[in-house]
Amino acid sequence: MERFLFVLGSNWQLSIAELDNYLNYSQNKGKIIDYSANVAIVEFEELHQDPYYINKLMEIQFILGGCQKIAKIYDFIDINTIKDAFPAHINKFKYVEKTRKKILNVIDNLIIGKTGIFPKIYESMFFAVSIYPNLYDDEYYTNILVKHFLPFLNKEIMEILKQKGAEKTLYYQYPQKNIKSGNLNPIFPHHIIKYELLKEHRAEIIFGFTEEGVYIARTFTTDDPNFKKRIDEERPYKEFKSAISPKLAIIMLNFLNLFKNREKKRILDPFVGNGTIALFALLQDFQIYGVDRDDKKVKNTIRNIHWLLELLDEEIPPFFNKRFLNKDARNLTDFFEHYFFDGVCTEPELGPFYTEKPYYTQAKELVDTKLMPLYNEFFRESYKILKPNCRICLISPIISTLDGNDIEVNIEKIANKNNFTNVPLLDLNRINNKSNQKLRFRKQHTKALIDAKKGQIIKRKLYIFEKSEIK
Numbered sequence: 001m002e003r004f005l006f007v008l009g010s011n012w013q014l015s016i017a018e019l020d021n022y023l024n025y026s027q028n029k030g031k032i033i034d035y036s037a038n039v040a041i042v043e044f045e046e047l048h049q050d051p052y053y054i055n056k057l058m059e060i061q062f063i064l065g066g067c068q069k070i071a072k073i074y075d076f077i078d079i080n081t082i083k084d085a086f087p088a089h090i091n092k093f094k095y096v097e098k099t100r101k102k103i104l105n106v107i108d109n110l111i112i113g114k115t116g117i118f119p120k121i122y123e124s125m126f127f128a129v130s131i132y133p134n135l136y137d138d139e140y141y142t143n144i145l146v147k148h149f150l151p152f153l154n155k156e157i158m159e160i161l162k163q164k165g166a167e168k169t170l171y172y173q174y175p176q177k178n179i180k181s182g183n184l185n186p187i188f189p190h191h192i193i194k195y196e197l198l199k200e201h202r203a204e205i206i207f208g209f210t211e212e213g214v215y216i217a218r219t220f221t222t223d224d225p226n227f228k229k230r231i232d233e234e235r236p237y238k239e240f241k242s243a244i245s246p247k248l249a250i251i252m253l254n255f256l257n258l259f260k261n262r263e264k265k266r267i268l269d270p271f272v273g274n275g276t277i278a279l280f281a282l283l284q285d286f287q288i289y290g291v292d293r294d295d296k297k298v299k300n301t302i303r304n305i306h307w308l309l310e311l312l313d314e315e316i317p318p319f320f321n322k323r324f325l326n327k328d329a330r331n332l333t334d335f336f337e338h339y340f341f342d343g344v345c346t347e348p349e350l351g352p353f354y355t356e357k358p359y360y361t362q363a364k365e366l367v368d369t370k371l372m373p374l375y376n377e378f379f380r381e382s383y384k385i386l387k388p389n390c391r392i393c394l395i396s397p398i399i400s401t402l403d404g405n406d407i408e409v410n411i412e413k414i415a416n417k418n419n420f421t422n423v424p425l426l427d428l429n430r431i432n433n434k435s436n437q438k439l440r441f442r443k444q445h446t447k448a449l450i451d452a453k454k455g456q457i458i459k460r461k462l463y464i465f466e467k468s469e470i471k
């Protein structure tokens with residue numbers, strides 16, 4: 001059975017939840033069989049049998065917001081063998097030497113050949129080794145893997161390629177100061193493009209660690225972060241302090257579970273702002289609609305979308321501007337028909353942009369008197385405009401207050417009151433949990449996940465709700 005390694009985005013829990021949801025509900029069914037904070041190991045039910053599966057992997061790469069790279073796995077070495085060959089302290093030299101030879105044997109067998117990392121020997125070859133640890137703050141990574149395993153792999157793979165007949169072989173050299181300090185990031189997706197590592201005679205070879213061992217894989221597809229960054233940063237109107245990241249927008253859209261015929265699915269962002277979700281929904285082929293009570297924001301979204309369509313060399317569909325309305329999200333049924341939408345994806349009003357933590361009473365008043373009533377009316381209206389069993393994916397704020405507490409909207413209660421049920425982001429019946437506390441999912445069903453940077457006063461909590469039928 002072929003296995004694939006997915007390099008996860010920076011919020012690994014959210015990335016795993018997105019990937020698992022995709023594997024459960026899209027046409028490319030599969031399962032995550034192992035994971036760490038950096039990689040997920042995937043077995044597909046059928047995809048690998050398709051002779052053009054690389055095209056499908058490219059599609060998956062494009063659809064997922066929390067996936068940096070997809071690589072095909074060639075072999076696996078268990079963690080005990082690695083630790084015997086690269087112990088924290090060397091006592092038995094002979095044994096170390098013997099187990100290192102064992103590792104080299106594995107690499108030697110998979111490096112060249114029809115089913116190998118390189119299909120054949122070329123005159124000139126280039127490779128880059130990327131090590132993804134179980135966790136970045138793992139001492140074994142900084143002290144042993146970066147300082148000893150990486151140089152070992154570079155030297156030995158180079159040697160193997162030479163012995164097999166490559167005339168000129170080079171490898172990607174990480175900055176020496178990073179190797180010395182043990183503080184090393186594997187090469188970024190833009191490096192893969194720059195160094196042409198998807199060409200046959202060049203490769204990124206990934207050593208992806210989990211608690212179980214190391215998966216050896218070759219990268220087949222990579223995210224194009226420059227393109228997303230360009231859309232995010234070069235669009236005419238933006239407000240970084242209030243906008244979500246492109247990755248998060250894409251992940252949210254995927255949680256709507258609309259993987260088939262996206263071009264026919266109507267999505268609404270009723271708090272559209274400058275249109276981050278709208279722009280990425282358009283890029284992902286959805287029919288997007290937006291509402292904002294601020295006229296300036298609606299105009300900005302329309303201008304941003306025109307800019308994107310021009311960039312993509314696509315025509316503006318007829319009556320397109322009419323899809324973006326300067327209206328109030330509390331009265332959606334005044335201007336949209338019942339059962340019109342296939343999904344609602346939004347980051348609603350989160351409150352003011354605090355530069356300092358508010359007093360608890362201040363934040364509580366905001367939540368109780370403004371946000372709760374607003375969210376309640378938005379849920380009530382969304383129920384009517386959504387088709388049966390369709391979903392809302394939304395962000396809800398967690399506000400850190402001066403006294404050290406957090407305050408949040410009781411979004412589940414509001415949703416339930418309006419006949420929506422919470423959809424867990426992750427179901428542990430599908431994934432084997434881990435023993436390491438830092439890698440464990442604490443609950444059987446993860447009801448929400450947080451996306452936040454250190455020190456953020458307002459953290460974003462992501463929820464999915466499904467419209468239930470009134471009994």
Ligand SMILES: C[S@@+](CC[C@H](N)C(=O)[O-])C[C@H]1O[C@@H](n2cnc3c(N)ncnc32)[C@H](O)[C@@H]1O
Nearest residue numbers: 243271273274275276292293294328329348349
């Ligand atoms: C957090 S921002 C959304 C930012 C957006 N994700 C972006 O990329 O720009 C919330 C937006 O909700 C709008 N808003 C607040 N209350 C509203 C209401 N009752 N109806 C419609 N829009 C509202 C605000 O004008 C603001 O643009």
